Amino acid sequence: MIKVMRHHRSHSHGTASIDFYACQSGLRHWNGPYKVFSSLFILVLCLGLDHPWISVFVILTIGTVNLFGNRISFLNYFELLKMPFAFLLLGSAAVAIGISKQMVGQVFFSLGGWNFYVTKEGMLQSMELFLKSMAAVSSLYLLALSTPASELVSVLRSIHMPKVLAELMNMVYRFIFILFEVQREMRIAAASRLGDVDFKTSCCTFGQIGGNLLILALKKANTYYDAMVSRGYEGELLFWEEEKPIEFWQYLLLAGYFAVLVLARFCLLSES
Amino acid sequence: MKNEILKIQCLTFEYQPGHPVLEDISLSISQGEKIAVMGSNGAGKSTFFLHLNGVLFPKTGKIYYRGEQIKGKNIKELRRNVGFVFQDADNQMIASTVQAEVAFGPMNLKLPREEVKIRVEQALSYMDLDTYRERPPHYLSGGEKKRVSIADIIAMKSEVILFDEPTAALDPVSAGVLEQVLEDLSREEKTLLVSTHDVDFAYRWADRIVIFHQGKILADGNAMEVFLDGDLLRQAHLKKPEMLIVYETLLEQGLIREGSYPRQAVALEDAMKQLV
Numbered sequence: 001m002i003k004v005m006r007h008h009r010s011h012s013h014g015t016a017s018i019d020f021y022a023c024q025s026g027l028r029h030w031n032g033p034y035k036v037f038s039s040l041f042i043l044v045l046c047l048g049l050d051h052p053w054i055s056v057f058v059i060l061t062i063g064t065v066n067l068f069g070n071r072i073s074f075l076n077y078f079e080l081l082k083m084p085f086a087f088l089l090l091g092s093a094a095v096a097i098g099i100s101k102q103m104v105g106q107v108f109f110s111l112g113g114w115n116f117y118v119t120k121e122g123m124l125q126s127m128e129l130f131l132k133s134m135a136a137v138s139s140l141y142l143l144a145l146s147t148p149a150s151e152l153v154s155v156l157r158s159i160h161m162p163k164v165l166a167e168l169m170n171m172v173y174r175f176i177f178i179l180f181e182v183q184r185e186m187r188i189a190a191a192s193r194l195g196d197v198d199f200k201t202s203c204c205t206f207g208q209i210g211g212n213l214l215i216l217a218l219k220k221a222n223t224y225y226d227a228m229v230s231r232g233y234e235g236e237l238l239f240w241e242e243e244k245p246i247e248f249w250q251y252l253l254l255a256g257y258f259a260v261l262v263l264a265r266f267c268l269l270s271e272s
Numbered sequence: 273m274k275n276e277i278l279k280i281q282c283l284t285f286e287y288q289p290g291h292p293v294l295e296d297i298s299l300s301i302s303q304g305e306k307i308a309v310m311g312s313n314g315a316g317k318s319t320f321f322l323h324l325n326g327v328l329f330p331k332t333g334k335i336y337y338r339g340e341q342i343k344g345k346n347i348k349e350l351r352r353n354v355g356f357v358f359q360d361a362d363n364q365m366i367a368s369t370v371q372a373e374v375a376f377g378p379m380n381l382k383l384p385r386e387e388v389k390i391r392v393e394q395a396l397s398y399m400d401l402d403t404y405r406e407r408p409p410h411y412l413s414g415g416e417k418k419r420v421s422i423a424d425i426i427a428m429k430s431e432v433i434l435f436d437e438p439t440a441a442l443d444p445v446s447a448g449v450l451e452q453v454l455e456d457l458s459r460e461e462k463t464l465l466v467s468t469h470d471v472d473f474a475y476r477w478a479d480r481i482v483i484f485h486q487g488k489i490l491a492d493g494n495a496m497e498v499f500l501d502g503d504l505l506r507q508a509h510l511k512k513p514e515m516l517i518v519y520e521t522l523l524e525q526g527l528i529r530e531g532s533y534p535r536q537a538v539a540l541e542d543a544m545k546q547l548v
Binding site: 023028170171181223226227228231232237238241242 | 379
C-alpha cells in the first residue's frame with residue numbers, strides 16, 4: 001500500500017523578511033523614486049504639522065495602504081509594528097516620568113528621597129510624541145514594504161550615489177541570502193553530529209562555522225567571478241532596471257493627501 | 273561534413289605549475305552537434321568548459337572559433353558566442369530579480385534597450401518563466417533556478433551552449449523538462465556540449481561522446497563505439513547504459529531486430545514491433 005502525502009506548498013521560506021513582503025506588494029510596479037519621495041514627504045509632514053490627531057490620521061490611513069496596497073495580512077503587519085511599538089512605548093514612558101527631590105506632580109513612587117512623578121502636561125507630551133513616532137514608523141514601513149532593496153539601490157544610483165557603492169550594495173544584498181543559506185546548512189549539519197551538545201562544543205562549532213564561511217566565501221567569489229566573466233562582465237555591473245513611469249493620478253493622490261493633512265491642521269488650529 | 277565551429281589544438285592547462293589539469297587536448301566540434309562530455313570527478317571537464325568559454329586561457333595550445341584563432345584580443349568573441357550554464361545555478365545568479373538576471377548577459381553585450389527587452393521576453397517564455405519575472409532568485413526552487421540559469425544563456429543567443437552537469441540535483445520532472453529544452457535547442461541548430469555522469473542520459477541523447485580521464489581525452493566517438501567497449505568503460509569509471517543491457521538481453525532471446533540499438537523507450541518498441 002502506498003501512502004501519498006499531500007502537502008500544501010507553502011511560500012514561507014524560513015524567514016518571511018520585509019524584503020519578501022516588498023516583492024509581493026501591490027505597489028511594486030509604482031515608480032521607485034516616487035515611493036521614496038512620498039514616504040519621506042509624509043514622514044516630514046507628520047513631524048512638521050505636529051498634532052496628535054494628524055498622527056492618528058496618518059497611522060490609520062498609511063496602515064490601510066500597507067494592509068491593502070502592500071497586501072500584508074493584518075496579523076503580519078501587527079507583528080511588524082510590535083517591535084517599534086514596544087520600543088516607543090518605553091521611550092515615551094521615559095519622557096512622561098520625571099524624577100525630582102521636591103514633591104511635584106503626581107508622585108507614585110519614592111526611593112531614598114527621590115520622587116518619581118508624572119504631570120498632566122508630561123503625559124500629554126509623551127502621548128503626542130508616541131503617536132508622532134508611530135506615524136513616522138508607519139510611513140517608513142510604507143517605503144520598506146513596497147520597495148525591494150534592489151529598487152532602493154537603483155533610486156540611490158539615480159540621485160548620483162557613487163557607482164562603486166551602489167554595486168557593492170547590490171552584491172551585498174544578493175550575497176547575504178547565500179551566506180545565510182550556507183550558514184544555516186552548516187549549522188544543521190553540525191547539529192546533526194551533536195555539534196551543539198553542550199555550551200563549550202557549541203562555541204567551538206560556532207567558531208568553526210565562521211572560519212569555514214570565510215573560506216567558502218572566497219571560493220564562491222571566484223566561481224561567481226568566472227560566471228560573470230563568462231556572460232561578458234567587463235568591470236561594470238550593468239543591471240536591467242524597469243522603467244516605471246509615474247501616472248498623473250499618482251501625483252494627484254500625493255497632492256490630495258498633502259492638502260487633506262494641511263487643511264486638517266488648520267481646522268484643528270482654529271478650533272483650539 | 274558540417275561547418276566546424278570550434279577547434280581545439282593541443283590545449284594544456286595547469287592551475288599550479290607541474291600539476292597539469294588538461295594535457296594535450298585536441299578536438300574539433302561541428303555546428304549542431306550533440307556532445308556528451310563524460311569522465312570521473314576531477315577529470316578536467318569543467319576546466320575544459322571554462323576554456324571553451326574564454327574564462328580561462330590555455331597555457332599552450334590554440335582554440336579556433338569559426339576558423340579564427342582566439343587570442344587575448346578577441347577572447348570576448350568566444351564569451352559572446354559560447355554560453356556556459358554552470359552546475360550550481362546559485363553560483364551564476366547575481367541580479368536581484370529573474371528579469372534583471374536574464375538581462376545581465378544581453379546588457380553586457382551592449383545591446384540597445386529595446387533589443388534587451390525582446391530577448392529577455394523570448395528567453396523567459398522559452399523557459400516558461402513568464403510569471404516569475406519580478407521574483408528575486410533566492411526565493412525560487414532548485415528546478416526553477418536551473419531554468420533561469422538556462423534562460424540567462426538563451427537570452428545571449430550563443431551558438432554553442434555548455435551545460436555542466438545540468439541534471440545533477442534536479443527532480444525527475446525538472447530533468448525531463450531540461451531534456452526537452454536540450455532537444456528544442458538542437459533543433460535550432462545550436463551546438464550543445466553537456467558534461468554528465470548519467471550514462472543513460474548520454475546514451476539516449478548524445479550523438480557523440482567524449483571521455484576525459486586524468487586531464488586527457490580517453491575516447492571520442494559515437495555512443496555505440498564508446499558504450500560497447502567494456503575496457504574503456506571500466507577505465508573511465510562508467511557503466512553500460514541500462515537500455516543497452518536491455519537490448520542485449522532481448523537480442524539473446526531473439527526478441528529484437530539485430531543492430532537496431534534503440535536509444536529511447538519509443539525506439540525500443542519500434543525495434544521489437546518490426547521483428548514481427
